[in-house]
Amino acid sequence: MGRPTDKSITVNLLFDTDVDAYFEWGIASGNYTQQTANQSFSKSIPVDIDFANLSPNTKYYYRTRYKTAGMTTYLAGKEHYFNTQKPKGTTFNFIVQADPHMDENSDSLVYDLCMKNQYLDKADFMVDLGDIFMSEKLPVINYNTIEERVLYMRSFYDLSCHSTPLLMAMGNHEGEWGYNLNGTENNITVWDTKLRKIHYPNPYPNSFYSGDTTQYPFQGVRENYYAFEWGDALFVVLDPFYYTNKKQGNNSWNQTLGEKQYKWFRSTLENSKSKFKFVFSHNLVGGAPSMRGGIEFASLYEWGGLNADGTPGFANNRPGWYKPIHDIMVENNVSIYFHGHDHFYAKQDLDCIVYQLVPQPSYPGYTKNQAAEYGYLKGDFAANAGHLNISVNADSVKVDYVRTYLPKDENSVRKNRSISNSYVVKPCIISESNEIKLSNGSLGNNAPNPFQNKTNINFSITEKTKVSISIFDINGKLVKKVIDNQEYTAGDYNVEWDSTNQNGSQINPGVYFYSLQIEGQSLTKKMINVTY
Numbered sequence: 001m002g003r004p005t006d007k008s009i010t011v012n013l014l015f016d017t018d019v020d021a022y023f024e025w026g027i028a029s030g031n032y033t034q035q036t037a038n039q040s041f042s043k044s045i046p047v048d049i050d051f052a053n054l055s056p057n058t059k060y061y062y063r064t065r066y067k068t069a070g071m072t073t074y075l076a077g078k079e080h081y082f083n084t085q086k087p088k089g090t091t092f093n094f095i096v097q098a099d100p101h102m103d104e105n106s107d108s109l110v111y112d113l114c115m116k117n118q119y120l121d122k123a124d125f126m127v128d129l130g131d132i133f134m135s136e137k138l139p140v141i142n143y144n145t146i147e148e149r150v151l152y153m154r155s156f157y158d159l160s161c162h163s164t165p166l167l168m169a170m171g172n173h174e175g176e177w178g179y180n181l182n183g184t185e186n187n188i189t190v191w192d193t194k195l196r197k198i199h200y201p202n203p204y205p206n207s208f209y210s211g212d213t214t215q216y217p218f219q220g221v222r223e224n225y226y227a228f229e230w231g232d233a234l235f236v237v238l239d240p241f242y243y244t245n246k247k248q249g250n251n252s253w254n255q256t257l258g259e260k261q262y263k264w265f266r267s268t269l270e271n272s273k274s275k276f277k278f279v280f281s282h283n284l285v286g287g288a289p290s291m292r293g294g295i296e297f298a299s300l301y302e303w304g305g306l307n308a309d310g311t312p313g314f315a316n317n318r319p320g321w322y323k324p325i326h327d328i329m330v331e332n333n334v335s336i337y338f339h340g341h342d343h344f345y346a347k348q349d350l351d352c353i354v355y356q357l358v359p360q361p362s363y364p365g366y367t368k369n370q371a372a373e374y375g376y377l378k379g380d381f382a383a384n385a386g387h388l389n390i391s392v393n394a395d396s397v398k399v400d401y402v403r404t405y406l407p408k409d410e411n412s413v414r415k416n417r418s419i420s421n422s423y424v425v426k427p428c429i430i431s432e433s434n435e436i437k438l439s440n441g442s443l444g445n446n447a448p449n450p451f452q453n454k455t456n457i458n459f460s461i462t463e464k465t466k467v468s469i470s471i472f473d474i475n476g477k478l479v480k481k482v483i484d485n486q487e488y489t490a491g492d493y494n495v496e497w498d499s500t501n502q503n504g505s506q507i508n509p510g511v512y513f514y515s516l517q518i519e520g521q522s523l524t525k526k527m528i529n530v531t532y
Helices: 108-120 143-157 188-199 259-270 325-331
Strands: 009-013 019-026 039-041 047-051 059-067 080-083 092-097 126-128 166-168 226-230 233-237 276-281 336-339 345-350 353-357 380-382 386-392 397-403 419-425 436-438 441-447 455-461 465-473 478-488 491-497 510-518 521-529
Touching (some): 019 047, 092 108, 108 143, 143 188, 325 353, 345 419, 380 419, 441 510, 441 521, 478 491
Parallel strands (some): 126 166, 233 276, 276 336, 336 353
Antiparallel strands (some): 009 047, 019 039, 059 080, 226 233, 345 353, 345 380, 386 397, 397 419, 436 441, 441 455, 455 491, 465 478, 465 510
16 A cells, blocks of 8 residues: 555555456445445556545555456455544654665565564554665666566565555665666666556655656656655655766765755745654765765765865855755754664764664664664664654654564564664754754854864753763764763853863864763754864
């Protein structure tokens, strides 16, 4: 299933024989009051069927009725269910996974179990952050070999997505890069797009979803980036690949959302009144080499605006654009940015935004993560495998990392469906003075900024609590703890940093970050030292 809205949903059918069939559904299990028209379907030809005229905020139960040639009675398929859009003020949950891959580093039994675990969470939908078909890594790349992969991956989604609608983000290994286009329909970008659209009903622009309305040659509307609201949350899914027309190489400015998607993204965030805002993409736009990394690289390129050496680069490389992507997210109170690509669990905080790296659902090794290898220096890290189950209510968001362990691998500490990491996010408000606030404290601007020898860091505490303030360099390496877990009463404070590191030596000029830590939560802001 896909494209859930307030009034409709789409089912993608694929029969293994010629049949006559229809769907029936209702609001009570076993009591079906509506149905689609009876149609004839050919073997192995996928078809989208829309359930229309539904009611918002409603759980529906449905099943397939079908018969083959020579049969007089329609057989009944298994009953499944789905939910239409929840209104503001209600509670719901959704799932996020990333990088199923199913390559030499994956295990079909692990992924199979993870999908079954997801079904048990009874979520309204699942967002997959891509690297699904892995088309660009196939030994032979053509329409037929990609179709084989599309069908193979479909067999896993069939385990859960009959009742948990699938929403896809593009991954780099899908191969749908702009630079792969060649003016014909014979290239990996077009092949992958066509097959994705045939088998997976992803959102496209209508009265419920916004996105790219462009009709592209050989592809039509691409169904690749989109936004919608559900309950008290805005969901925005980005595509960092199709509008990138040059390979990254040694210049990460080559990767881009493209100006049209960038302007749509900004407008979507600015015009939403949702209490919580979630942004999804396979990876940061730019980042470290090979597009790796989390907050340690969030200050760079189109994402953060700086060149690799820490000098400003946004104005020269994106002339006429408003601000870097991260700054737009900060201005518009984005709650969580979900990303994949790096294949483990990492929860990080930057400027009141959670940067959530999503683990793999299919990796069979339970102890490895690539934090140090990929430049992750601070945050909460955990190994694979599993998925995220996110619960949203009117006041807060709860994120649970649900682990997947095969029966043979369980022990006293490894339990399938156990929650290994969990946290709660509440609305974060950025004031006109650019002060970042939490329920028990706030982080203001440092002054002066830029600075030479000294700068003052301003913060406020609303209740008695322990406080830490740390300085990090542009690579995320700890420079100095200015305040180390000291107790403060309610009040406004400022602390001076004298541009020295933990050893008392003078720092080199460049970009630095200062982070306020209170009760397990952290807020981080940027400053520039120009000491010479």
